[in-house]
């Protein structure tokens with residue numbers, strides 16, 4: 001059997017795990033959700049959830065992955081009788097997320113090219129059109145949407161083909177520090193614009209009203225955001241854990257990943273919102289519109305230098321998105337590579353990377369063709385009754401929202417909840433402790449806390465998040 005090659009250094013592992021966590025979710029999800037759900041109050045709820053759920057699930061996933069040294073599917077099959085099938089759920093979610101993640105990644109490449117066009121006054125720039133007009137034309141141009149989506153997916157595939165150390169670790173070890181530098185450049189520009197303070201107020205002003213009015217709603221939003229942002233409940237951390245050296249301290253690494261991810265989310269807020277409030281106060285601050293309409297208006301309103309900031313900004317978003325999408329593809333590729341190696345078929349990584357990318361491209365093309373609903377395609381939840389469209393509670397505006405709802409809203413919290421039940425009640429929390437303490441000197445100081453959380457607190461909170469999400473989507 002081929003030897004399984006893992007991460008070469010702690011730094012490389014951390015960059016890859018932080019790279020998976022830091023992505024589109026941090027850049028347009030977090031700042032806007034924080035602003036609309038109570039500002040600083042939301043941040044407190046988020047941090048509490050990150051400690052009581054995020055940390056517990058992250059430690060659990062990394063530990064069971066490293067213990068078995070196998071893919072998510074094989075990990076659950078090895079460890080559990082009752083939750084044998086859970087690995088399939090943890091592999092299906094990345095597949096769904098890849099579909100819209102690569103489509104959005106493609107949009108970022110398009111916008112970087114657009115700003116290059118603006119810098120040189122080329123035809124492929126905005127040509128004096130507003131951010132909204134450019135975006136609408138792009139959404140209606142289905143060929144362009146598909147082409148950019150495919151470019152992004154190819155990039156993801158090529159890195160995964162290079163392997164865990166040769167592709168993922170190498171890319172993230174350079175990409176993540178570069179992203180941090182670019183983010184600081186954009187923050188300085190954004191926060192020094194006249195009127196920037198309004199954006200800071202929007203994001204950070206404590207407002208307990210949303211908590212009082214709809215506590216479950218805020219909890220569900222913070223919980224969904226946390227799972228998505230930390231790449232939890234879906235096989236990524238199990239897979240990365242399986243490539244982690246037995247000598248590394250899992251509990252410490254989990255904490256570092258969570259702290260960095262939250263820090264980058266806050267930094268992204270400082271980069272994006274002050275500029276948006278200063279230069280496009282009428283602009284939308286939620287969803288893809290923030291990234292592709294409001295911010296493009298911001299760069300256009302900065303004059304010629306705006307194109308330079310535009311290029312830096314979209315490049316940093318591409319880095320963040322690629323380092324996340326490679327982790328998604330890796331979950332699928334690892335499973336098939338391990339199976340092939342066990343059967344003595346040798347290293348099939350390259351072939352499986354191509355096959356997995358091809359499979360992911362099917363749903364991605366659908367999301368690109370749909371163009372955030374601009375195409376008017378049929379979407380689940382919309383039914384034709386007597387020649388007129390009726391919208392059921394399950395309706396989403398577009399395929400992207402539908403796949404997001406299924407994965408982020410339901411499959412991730414459900415996957416993490418069931419994993420906690422497996423650790424808490426079937427295999428026992430001491431399995432995690434033993435894995436962490438397998439090296440002398442690594443004492444799991446948080447074991448008491450972990451044990452109580454994994455059995456009672458985390459499942460309870462996750463069930464509340466799940467109920468809140470389902471209520472939001474279906475009722």
Ligand code: PFF
Pocket residue numbers: 020021022023024025026094097227228229230231232234236324325327328
């Ligand atoms: N954490 C990424 C983000 O915040 O954009 C998205 C993501 C990557 C979610 C990997 C889930 C995952 F497994």
